[in-house]
Amino acid sequence: MKHLEENIERVLLTKEEIAAKVCEVAEEMGDFYKGQEVVMVCILKGSVTFFADLAREIPFPAVFDFMCVSSYGSGSVSGGSVRILKDLTVDITDKHVVIVEDILDTGNTLSALFEQLKARKPASLKLCCLLDKPDRRTKPISADFLGFTIPDEFVVGYGLDYNEAYRQLPYVGILKRSVYEK
Numbered sequence: 001m002k003h004l005e006e007n008i009e010r011v012l013l014t015k016e017e018i019a020a021k022v023c024e025v026a027e028e029m030g031d032f033y034k035g036q037e038v039v040m041v042c043i044l045k046g047s048v049t050f051f052a053d054l055a056r057e058i059p060f061p062a063v064f065d066f067m068c069v070s071s072y073g074s075g076s077v078s079g080g081s082v083r084i085l086k087d088l089t090v091d092i093t094d095k096h097v098v099i100v101e102d103i104l105d106t107g108n109t110l111s112a113l114f115e116q117l118k119a120r121k122p123a124s125l126k127l128c129c130l131l132d133k134p135d136r137r138t139k140p141i142s143a144d145f146l147g148f149t150i151p152d153e154f155v156v157g158y159g160l161d162y163n164e165a166y167r168q169l170p171y172v173g174i175l176k177r178s179v180y181e182k
């Protein structure tokens with residue numbers, strides 16, 4: 001992974017810090033759901049790593065499902081609504097549902113997705129995010145369960161990408177500006 005690591009300015013969150021936080025978030029969710037069954041929705045692709053780690057720590061019965069969405073707009077600023085590229089396979093009506101995301105940025109993707117899923121009448125709908133970048137928020141949305149609040153830096157690793165690369169890094173790192181300002 002040397003070729004990837006050369007492009008990392010610095011490590012923002014280590015593998016160990018993330019692992020400890022995942023356990024804390026799982027415990028908090030456990031206190032909230034109190035043994036009820038929950039549909040955990042992994043939003044592809046960035047959440048895969050967080051989802052897989054979190055899912056192995058949660059103390060309540062869970063059903064896993066996956067969605068792939070694409071926000072309209074281009075570049076690093078997402079648009080105002082989402083297109084569903086892959087939908088859930090389970091019916092979430094009357095179920096407790098938690099969306100698991102890697103990052104809450106402008107909030108455009110998640111606020112639109114939230115509305116779409118709420119229309120399916122789940123018993124409850126919550127949002128769990130590993131990272132929150134509040135400086136970039138344009139929509140009034142916040143995570144119900146949160147890992148870390150981070151500064152407005154271009155972060156990659158632990159599922160997060162730049163042009164589909166860097167997802168495999170085991171930590172969250174800040175990408176060198178020279179990589180994306182070429």
Ligand code: PRP
Pocket residue numbers: 043044045046047070071077078101102103104105106107108109110160161
């Ligand atoms: C990321 C992330 C959220 C969204 C957050 O996904 O997983 O879905 O962007 O941005 P927003 O708050 O500004 O809407 P991305 O579109 O990069 O896709 P990926 O998960 O496949 O990498």
